[in-house]
């Protein structure tokens with residue numbers, strides 16, 4: 001009795017929010033925007049109807065994934081023109097067209113084929129909305145007019161292209177295209193009002209070098225149910241979770257990257273299982289004209305020196321000259337933007353050219369806006385008529401010289417001067433598969449009740465409502481296991497099983513080292529990759545927190561940071577799998593007889609600074625290393641430094657109770673004074689430790705030996721070194737550098753570099769952390785004196 005009463009009350013409460021689902025819309029019928037009526041696919045994977053953006057009263061007639069948490073839209077009728085939340089409707093006319101009308105009756109969209117014998121619209125299990133005749137033949141399908149998404153079995157042919165959305169949270173047509181070019185190659189292009197260029201396959205090499213062919217004129221590409229995306233030009237990619245039974249989509253995102261997403265059953269979130277472009281700055285047009293994309297975890301745009309941004313909230317609009325262009329006809333100068341290339345628009349190429357000749361050529365030609373000079377070989381000169389797709393990367397072997405009016409004052413561009421980052425702009429939150437960004441809860445209640453079925457309030461509906469209610473409870477009452485779906489985040493970052501690692505390390509036989517957080521073993525994976533496996537000794541936090549932290553670390557990829565390939569989390573076992581770096585750590589190269597020469601020391605100081613600057617990047621959730629010391633700086637075969645053990649500070653944080661990282665890590669002697677003072681810990685603790693390491697590299701001895709008793713009367717080596725060095729600098733004796741640098745070098749070092757490094761080291765170990773520089777400005781200072789050859 002009581003339960004019936006409960007049901008009745010539930011029903012009366014629910015009825016106002018109930019939506020109706022139908023399997024087909026018949027000719028002559030319509031769905032209105034207010035009606036809460038949807039067409040669903042027979043297996044209920046897809047829903048079709050009016051879709052509202054969160055916090056907006058504009059509606060789109062769309063198809064979406066029923067079971068994804070944010071109701072991911074895969075198709076939209078006229079994405080550029082939403083309809084009003086009142087009196088808009090979709091209907092099938094007598095002539096067989098499907099028509100979307102707005103509040104005033106105006107036609108916003110309609111199917112392009114007339115076929116009087118259309119009987120109904122249906123949504124297939126594939127997500128394809130079709131118009132069928134009574135015999136069941138398909139007369140029109142949404143699969144022929146995709147927007148930015150291709151579903152499994154949907155074929156991209158020569159007449160079809162995907163177009164990205166303009167920005168996140170909008171369906172509006174953007175500038176990126178996926179289509180078959182007339183030479184039969186599938187490509188991604190950026191097609192903005194100002195310029196158009198191909199960025200995938202990689203434009204720097206020809207189609208065969210890209211693994212494509214152009215002889216197959218069938219021009220078909222399709223994502224199959226296994227997760228393989230295949231195109232007739234010989235391109236093939238596999239989702240990292242390849243296999244049947246997983247819902248996937250291939251989407252051209254608003255950042256210009258093409259990605260396969262897989263739906264995780266348990267959470268309704270998407271995981272990126274493949275992407276076409278690994279380095280976001282390689283997408284053309286991300287930063288617009290006269291702007292430079294800077295290599296970072298998330299792309300950052302800055303303006304070319306002498307130019308200023310058009311619209312800080314939309315970098316694709318690029319930058320504009322901060323001077324009158326007619327001034328370029330009189331006296332000009334060239335400003336170097338180091339390690340930067342601008343793709344395309346070379347109106348001349350001159351191999352075997354000196355920098356001076358290149359400069360002269362450009363100043364004499366009014367078409368020339370800048371030239372790029374590559375230093376390898378005899379040097380080559382690329383003369384630019386336009387500046388698009390600027391890319392600053394530490395690996396680029398050259399500079400671009402910008403032609404500017406002689407009197408224009410410009411400051412050197414800084415990758416790190418974060419006055420203009422893209423953190424807030426449209427690209428910022430689409431990157432890399434962090435499920436949290438899809439994790440917003442919808443404010444409307446409409447979706448929740450879709451489990452109900454058709455028609456009036458009858459017994460069937462009643463049962464469905466109860467089932468729906470139960471679903472609702474089950475889905476929200478039980479914490480979904482975050483573990484289940486996350487096998488791999490991308491092909492590079494993998495979850496390993498314990499057995500796999502046990503086997504790979506030969507039952508943890510060869511120990512490489514041990515530290516505060518655990519023991520490191522050498523191993524070889526099934527694919528012959530040599531790895532270092534770290535077994536975390538502590539009892540670490542729960543699986544979900546562990547996973548959350550690991551995900552952040554797994555995204556980090558920089559040449560001066562040891563790459564994490566994956567992890568294992570089973571029961572109480574927590575293991576981390578790293579790339580194997582074959583030389584020893586810095587301390588072995590510094591305090592022992594086989595010490596590094598000056599050039600290598602400088603390179604290590606610069607590389608380490610670059611790695612730390614990357615970790616401290618303002619666009620990231622800051623990663624503070626907390627344990628920078630020579631033992632954690634590994635050297636690879638070319639003696640390039642790679643920082644190990646970053647991100648572990650956050651990992652070892654215990655559950656809850658607001659315990660921050662302030663009391664857990666650091667190695668005595670390298671620890672900044674604020675550790676002892678209970679201050680909040682900032683990235684400046686790493687700067688301090690870096691300073692100690694730099695001074696040790698200069699001096700060639702350990703300065704960090706900590707006085708065993710903490711009494712002040714015995715000065716620790718670092719303090720005395722700092723005091724003496726400062727005195728020497730103040731005296732102004734020109735030989736002060738020689739008296740400080742490691743005598744084992746016997747004077748073979750660059751005075752200027754040494755002086756710069758000493759000054760940096762001293763400023764890093766300032767007691768007052770506000771006086772310490774940022775890692776980013778250290779990198780800049782060091783890069784300015786990197787190429788000196790005085791020995």
Ligand SMILES: *[C@@H]1O[C@H](CO)[C@@H](O)[C@H](O)[C@H]1NC(C)=O
Pocket residue numbers: 216217218219220231232
């Ligand atoms: C061309 O591509 C299609 C579709 O991928 C394939 O079925 C066909 O065999 C290819 N033709 C040749 C000559 O390779």
Ligand SMILES: *[C@@H]1O[C@H](CO)[C@@H](O)[C@H](O)[C@H]1NC(C)=O
Pocket residue numbers: 228236237238242
């Ligand atoms: C994709 O997987 C199939 C087997 O499932 C394999 O034959 C093929 O080589 C893979 N392709 C790529 C590009 O890895």
Ligand SMILES: *[C@@H]1O[C@H](CO)[C@@H](O)[C@H](O)[C@H]1NC(C)=O
Pocket residue numbers: 245246265
């Ligand atoms: C996800 O759910 C579908 C149907 O609900 C099922 O067929 C499939 O096996 C599930 N996939 C995984 C990976 O659990």
Ligand SMILES: *[C@@H]1O[C@H](CO)[C@@H](O)[C@H](O)[C@H]1NC(C)=O
Pocket residue numbers: 351352378
């Ligand atoms: C470049 O110039 C040098 C000397 O001027 C010459 O020996 C060399 O052959 C040139 N290389 C090319 C590729 O022209």
Ligand SMILES: *[C@@H]1O[C@H](CO)[C@@H](O)[C@H](O)[C@H]1NC(C)=O
Pocket residue numbers: 411412413414417418419
């Ligand atoms: C860095 O940005 C500040 C303003 O935020 C500006 O005053 C300064 O000149 C910039 N420095 C460089 C090197 O661009």
